[in-house]
Amino acid sequence: MSDVRVIGAGLSGLATAWYLSQIGAGVHVIEASARPGGLLQTQQLKEGLVESAARAFTSSERVDALFAAAGVDACQTLPESRRRFIFRNGRPRRWPLTPIETIGAAARAASAWVRRDLKPHASESVAVWGQRVAGPAATTWLIAPALQGIYATSPDVLSAAAIFGRGRSSSRGPLVAPRGGMGELTDRLHAVLRARGVTFSFETPVERLDTSVPTVICTNAPVAARLIAPYAPTLSAAIGGIRMVSLIVVTTFFERSEDDWRGLGVLFPRSSGVQALGVLCNTDMFPERGTLRSETWIYGDLSASALPQPDGILEWVREDRARVTGRRDAPIASHVTPQIESLPVYDTAVIDAQASLADLPARIALAGNYLGRLGVSKLLDGAWDAAKRITGERQSAAA
Secondary structure: OOOEEEEOOEHHHHHHHHHHHHOOOOEEEEOOOOOOEOOOOEEEEOOEEEEOOOOOEEOOHHHHHHHHHHOOOEEEOOHHHHOEEEEEOOEEEOOOOOHHHHHHHHHHHHHHHHOOOOOOOOOOEHHHHHHHHOOHHHHHHHHHHHHHHHHOOOOOOOEHHHHHOOOOOOOOOOEEEEOOOHHHHHHHHHHHHHHOOOEEEOOOOOOOOOOOOOEEEOOOHHHHHHHHOOOOHHHHHHHHOOOEEEEEEEEEEEOOOOOOOOOOEEEOOHHHOOOOOEEEEHHHHOOOOOOOEEEEEEEEEOOHHHOOOHHHHHHHHHHHHHHHHOOOOOOOEEEEEEEEEEEEOOOHHHHHHHHOHHHOOOOEEEOOOOOOOOOHHHHHHHHHHHHHHHHHHHHHHHO
């Protein structure tokens, strides 16, 4: 029997297995689907590379070490990616506020700083917090679209404390990506783990835990809540209360035009008339992403039924792109990836789950994006913490 069991072979599960193997634990990974990687899948179409979910890491020592362990070449962002836009009054703008709005936002923030009232209050939404510390214009045209682009949720729903509270500081390193896409990293990491003696079982859903084996659960929130219910009912209820956002990600390929905006991407405030949360220009982000112009349009909603079927989403893209570019170019190719209930909503339920983690038995650890760490780089930190917890408890028991 393996020393440690890891449930889930997405990035969290693979990284946890890697950290466990580094300290000499025997590891068995169990995955419900037919392949590793979870949401991180890469397809190489003849028009260019297509990512199903995240496409880059924020560089850190932990990220660099994992790339090296997997034998993956990391590529840096292109100079064009420094240009980032928010859509207002019919065009993408690098700074969406007017001079008067900028002065007003700075004055309000300075006043909050003097009063030592910048930190979010316990029950404040991001919208309420933004209005208090930066004013309505900055909230509508800057804070809201920026956070919608990350969390795929309205600022009226997002908890300011969950996002800006203690321990939520964001990484500031440059973006890096596997040269062959995110799927290259997960596939190579899977191969390296197998070479190190880690065993895998695919197409094997787990219905209940075997508590005689130390286990790290690296699944989404609903599955984790179900698995820990018999052993940590308070924590299970808290995690089960976390709502999930559904996304549709559409990668399209166009002929290049001199009129194209150039940069990392454009975010869309809800009042802009554009239905997408944002659009990324893949060929302005990283090298070797194709000779055509590759764009990824991202749509999200708390209700999956509010999003159109995959064939209908292309009409949304055409309408949104016409608003941004003023043109109705026909795509040369497109690829649609539905992600049903893929991201946790960072509201007060996330805070409740964190407060209930002490309910978790010693032989169980959790790793996932519902624990206050969103983004693939943060998932590695969570995997490291889970590996430390489970092996520390195991070694203490052995001693």
